[in-house]
Each structure stands twice: as structure tokens, then as C-alpha cells.
Amino acid sequence: MPQYETPLGAGPGAGGPLIRFDGVVKRFGDNTVLDHLDFTVAPGERVTLIGPSGSGKTTILRLLMTLEQVTDGVIWVGGEPLSHMPKGGRLVRANERHQRRVRRQIGMVFQQFNLFPNMTVRQNITEGPVHSLGVPRGEADRRAAELLEMVDLADKIDAHPTQLSGGQQQRVAIARALAMRPRILLLDEVTSALDPELVTGVLDVLRTVAETTDITMLLVTHEMQFARDVSHRVLMFDQGRIVEEGPPEQIFGDPREERTRAFLHAVLD
């Protein structure tokens, strides 16, 4: 079990960054997906991750959601370690209980929606709040209705996921994630599985979320216009490292790195 010299309290505290990757390495077998990655995200910041497929963007989101575990390095969320936990003045691998507590502030929307087919739309949205957060049933139902109103699906509250189009399913999935009142929302290529005509509806909902809340967002997307509109900062990845970062106007308008230019050239044409 790896141990780190990092003394307790050296992590980002209140007022510091909300997310911090500290020398994070992720390997799958011999394949190094993330290579000593360091970066931070401030509270309320919306950050888009771009780069060719296999560059490690999605892995970053999956590590934050604890769907994967780091090979090396530490991930901090809200001043607390997520990948590790303090024990005897050192950091050791986090157990399930620690991760459950810390990741409560994180929500995620998946490329394939991942709605529960055995539940109605309402149950999908209230399941987490009621059973993970202990929100009273009535309050969770009210919140579900509000959220469905926001994603423009109020009439589908008792529908089954299979009765909805892909775009509608993804909007329900967004409502489901927001029902957990996360501080951080992870969006993993949320429009990639949709037919082109359904993309706009989903992006409009996300624009509303961005404009009306101060939720910190990490997005992996191929919708460059959308990324430009909503994000404060763009990180360009290649082979597990950050090649370039900056405000969207600069990255999209005046990329400095050759690899960024080549990538944008490829996706925008």
C-alpha cells in the first residue's frame, strides 16, 4: 500500500481549489493513460477537457467519480483527499466508506445515460436523494418535478426510460445528477451517443445549468462551440499530459501548441 509524505493539512483547504490532481498516474496494465498529472479546478469553475481519443480525458472524470482508482498520486476534493485517506499522519489508500463520504459532492452524467430501466423517470431521479442522502420522500418528489420542469420533461415523470428518446433520456440523466445537489458535475461526452437533431436540446439544458447555478463542471466534449460558450478554461490533453491550457477564446482562437492546432483543425473540419 503506497504511502505519501504529504502531511495532513497540506492539501487545498477552504478558499483553495475545489479539485486538485497531485502527480496522478493511471496505468491500465502497461498502458499509461495519465502520466504524473497536476492541475487544479477552482470552485464554480467550468473546465472543458479536449484532446484526441485515448488522451486520458475520460479517465480523469472516472477517477474523480471513483469508478477507477489511481495508480499513483493523490486526488483532492474540497480540501480532502479522495483517492486516499489520512491514517496515522499519513495518506493511505481510501476505503469504500471514505470514498462514499467524499464523493457525495460529485455527480456525473454518462455518455450512454445509464438510466435504471427498472425504474420510472421519477424513481430514477429520487432514488439517490432518498436513499443516499436521506432526503424525505415528499421533498425528493417535489425536487424531481422541478428538475423535470427545467429539462422540459415535466410530462414524462411517470414514463419508463425505454419510452424516451436518447435526448430525453440524457435530460433525465442530467436531472438525476442535479437532484443529488452536487458541488461538482462531471459530464462525459454527454451528446456523443445522440442523433444530431437531439443534441441541441441537451446542450440547452446544460447552458441553463451553467448560467443559473455555480456548480463546478468538468466536461469532456466534442461540441467545440458549446465548450467555447460555457467554459472558463480549456485543457488540451495528449498522451496523458496537458499540452496547453487557457481561456477558450485563446485555445480556440489562437492555440500556441502545434498539437492543439492540429487537433482543432481535425475536429472542426
Place this chain on the structure above:
Amino acid sequence: MDFFIDRLPLYLSGAGTTLVITLLGAALAFVLAMVVGMLGTLRNRAARAVATGYTETFRGVAALVLMYWMAFAIPQLTPYEIDPVFAAVLALGLNVGAYGAEVVRAAINAVPRAQIEATIALNMSWWRRTRSVVLPQAWAQMLPTFGNLVIELMKATAIVSLIGVADLTRVAQEQRAATGETIAAFTGALVVYFVIAQLLIVGMRLLERRANRRLGRLPASDTGLWALLRPPPATAIGGGRR
């Protein structure tokens, strides 16, 4: 035909015994299958070893051998006699439960990884995830094979006639002995067994339809009574018995 009509009460009481043993055995098998099947999906090695030990042992030994062992070897080993019906229910339940545990384990493992990831994103506990997401989805997949296992269990109850329980088979044996009418005596019992099997099939098919409707996947063609009586669709190869 007269032979059978005259003896209908006898056959019905035998059928009642057969049905009671079937239902008790199925209840025991179901509980064992769920508990052991879920143990088999845990990361804990000891839990998995217990599950494997149980399934390999009780799938390996035929219910008949198990039943005889309980009925005859246990009284020799301990001061206790085991009631024949109880021995039969225990033997059938343990045996079919072992097959069922494999079905449960496979069905749980077949729930897509993406569904589990969604439960993590909603921060659900292990128990909540299992109860609300994994089991309801695995349930629809278990049911067709459970249906086959219930039929197998019902047929296997005939072994209780060998240790003196007055089930349907025993009734047929006695009527043959009393009258010498082999064909009538046994055809009657076989027909009653067949009817019981068909009732069980329809019942299981109803459960299957409900489970599939809950998952929002009921093919339009699969409606009406006729669909319930049709032979089952070609489920997993050799799903019936292993």
C-alpha cells in the same frame, strides 16, 4: 377412463402432496439460491469459497442420494429420525438451490457495468444498489431458468414415493398393485404431473412478463393468453438442467 374417475380423489390427494413438497422445496431452493448466489458475486474470497463449496457439493450429489442419506444415515449417526417429507424437501431444496445459486450469480454478474457505475455516481450503498438496481434487473434474467428449475424440482419430487410418502407416484404404484391395471394407473399419474407442470409454466410465464414489463421491455407480440401457453423461447442453451 372409469378407472381414473373412480380413483380421482386418491390421485388428487397424491397430487396435493406432490404440490406441497414442490412448493416447500422451491421455497427452500429459492432462499438458498439467492443467498449463495449473492455470496458468489462478492469480492470477499471466503464468501466466494463458501458459495463454490455449496454449489459444487449439492449439484454433484443427486437429490435421491441426499434424501436417502438423510432418511437412513442420519438416524444411525444421531438419535434423531427425520420425517420423510422433511428429508425430501431438504434434499430437493439443497440440490435445486445449488443450480439456482449459479443462475443468480450469473444473472447478477450480467447486469451491465454501466448500471453499477450509475449507482456509484448516485453514491448508493452496496445494499441499496443490490436492492434497487442489481436484483430487479437480474431478476428478469433469472426467471426463465428458475421456471425450468421449478419443473425439474416438481418432477424430482417423485422420489419421495421411494421412502413411503403418499405422493402421486405412490398412489399410481398402489393402484397398480391393487388392480393390476398398469397402463391406467400410471397414465393417470403422468397426466396429472403434466397438468401440474403446465400450471407451473403458466405461473412462471406470468412472473416473467411482469418482470419484463417493469424493465419496459415487453414485445408487442407477447400478449394475450396464447403467449403464455406457447413453448418457451429458445433461452440459454441447456438452460434447463446442467
Place this chain on the structure above:
Amino acid sequence: MTWDWEFTGKIIPDLLDGLVVTVQATLLGYVLALVLGLAVALARRVPVLGTAVFAVMEFIRCTPLLVQLVFVFYLAPSYVSAFTVGVAVLGVHYAAYTAEVYRSGIEGVPPGQWEACRALSLPPHRTWGAVVLPQAIRRVIPALGNYLIAMFKDTPLLFAITVGELMYQASRIGGVYFRYLEAMTLVGLFFLLVSVPSAVLIRRLERRYAAV
């Protein structure tokens, strides 16, 4: 009364004799089930005959093997041995299962294979013999193997019609000496000794053929 090792040693030869009969009955019955099952699977594709065959097989599958054994045993003429009755009934009963296995295997052959046969104007015996059946049977080998194990575990039922297999020997010993513990436990162990390794073998077969 506790375990008696001396008695155990004394009864083992008789039990082994029974085991030989068990294995013989299993293998002969299995061959019958394999051949008859294939015939049934093919017959089921013939319009009227198919429906009739299906009904009979469904009836056999929904009624207890034990009752079928005893029924046929009483009906059979006296010159037919109990062993023959046992093997025949076991084989026919399991043919009802193997037929379904063959059928699913045949249905699993991609339509493109049939179309290719038609495009090449292959005669039926080549279509079936050289293209469809080899592919169908290959993919159902593990499932058929499972039924061999299942049949092995059903052979103790033959003792009800006085076939001298393992269970019959054990129950005879029990009756003679009024001791069932050793014989019955040994029968259980014999079954485990055969079933567990064969289950492992089937799992290997599954890994080898399921990938096709």
C-alpha cells in the same frame, strides 16, 4: 452408532460393482439420447410430424423420469432386462432435452450460411451434413456435456426398477446389515468424485467452444 472403517472396507467391492453398472447405464443412455435427440430435432422441422413429435417430447419432459421408468418396467415383456429398460427410458427422456439443445444450435447458425448453401446449389445432404450440423453441433458441445453429467446423476433412479447400480448396491447393503451410514456416504462421495471434475471439464469445453 458411528462410522465403522472395517465395514466400509468390506462393502467397497460391492459398491464398485455398482459403479460399473452406473457408468455403463449412463454411457449407453447418453449415446441413445444423442442420436435420438438429433433425430427429434430434425423431425421437428417437418410440418405435421414435427408438431406431433414436439407434443410427445413436451409430455416426456414434463413428467417424472422415475414414473416413466417404473411404468415401462412393468409394461416390458419379461425377457427384456431391467438394465435395458433403464437405458432405454433414460435415453428417451434425455433425448427430449438434447433435442432442444440441437434445435437451438441449428437456429444459431447464421442465415448467411443457409443462403450461401443455396447460392452454391448444394444438395440437402451437403447443406446439413457439411455446413449446418457441423457448426450447430460445435456450438452446443458444452450444453450436451452438461446433460451427460445430469444423466449420470439421474442413474440412481434405476435402482427403483432393480438395476444393480450404485444406489441399488448401497440400499441392498443397508437392508442386509441394517447399516446405511457408510454405504450411503460412499455413494455420495462417488458422485462427487465424478461430478466435480466433470463440471470443471465442461467449463473448459465452454471456454473452448463458446468463443466460436
